Amino acid sequence: MQPSAVLFDFGGTLDADGLRWCVRVHSAYRAGGGRLELAEFEPVFRASDRRLESLPGIRKMGLRDTARAQAGILKQLVPDGPSLDVERTAALFCAESASTARRNRPVLAELAARAPLGVVSNFTGNLDHCLAELELREFFRVTLDSALVGAVKPSPEIFRMALARLGIPVQGVWMVGDNFDADIRPAAELGFSTCWLAPEGRPEPAPGIATARISRLTDLPAVIA
Numbered sequence: 001m002q003p004s005a006v007l008f009d010f011g012g013t014l015d016a017d018g019l020r021w022c023v024r025v026h027s028a029y030r031a032g033g034g035r036l037e038l039a040e041f042e043p044v045f046r047a048s049d050r051r052l053e054s055l056p057g058i059r060k061m062g063l064r065d066t067a068r069a070q071a072g073i074l075k076q077l078v079p080d081g082p083s084l085d086v087e088r089t090a091a092l093f094c095a096e097s098a099s100t101a102r103r104n105r106p107v108l109a110e111l112a113a114r115a116p117l118g119v120v121s122n123f124t125g126n127l128d129h130c131l132a133e134l135e136l137r138e139f140f141r142v143t144l145d146s147a148l149v150g151a152v153k154p155s156p157e158i159f160r161m162a163l164a165r166l167g168i169p170v171q172g173v174w175m176v177g178d179n180f181d182a183d184i185r186p187a188a189e190l191g192f193s194t195c196w197l198a199p200e201g202r203p204e205p206a207p208g209i210a211t212a213r214i215s216r217l218t219d220l221p222a223v224i225a
Helices: 021-031 038-053 063-077 086-112 127-133 156-166 180-190 217-223
Strands: 005-008 117-121 142-145 173-177 193-197 212-214
Touching: 005 156, 021 038, 021 063, 021 086, 038 063, 063 086, 063 127, 086 117, 086 217, 117 127, 117 156, 127 142, 142 156, 156 180, 173 180, 180 193, 193 217, 212 217
Parallel strands: 005 117, 005 173, 117 142, 173 193, 193 212
Antiparallel strands: none
16 A cells, blocks of 8 residues: 555654664764764763754754854863864764765655655754755655744654644655654554654664664665555
């Protein structure tokens, strides 16, 4: 059965193969001169996320400016800030995102010819700008940015908003995401078919909930055929 629509997360799904932004930013931070291990870095990254959300001008920023702004905030927060190369950190992160997005464009073009697509993301008010910079925005009928719509995953409300904007019932709709608890579990509870994007070998938090699992977005068309 053809899907009636396909919804995606952004931030680990369209721009990476199931790797959280924290993990990817940490990798770029280490390459940019940082020394903290991931466990030490993660709470600092979460603090930088909160500051980023309230940064003046954030809602007009594309991905490069967003990554540069977050790297600048991290430089102020990490104990090894003086040694951190902000430009290198941001550039490495963005290059990886752009490479993955470029690989995924043909997949999205194929899927968009079969069914309407959308994005449902916990983001900072500039989702559309980031998608446009990665040359992905054109494929999506609707985009829901939590900072703009006032609902945050895993709240069911943001998923219901997506269905309302598409004007369709939940039957036949897929949700594709890398965060099991924010994307897969709540969407499955609402009756979506779900596809979990995760690296091979990552344990599934709750077997039997996700309809399907893939390790690269390029595998998705075969799954939802």
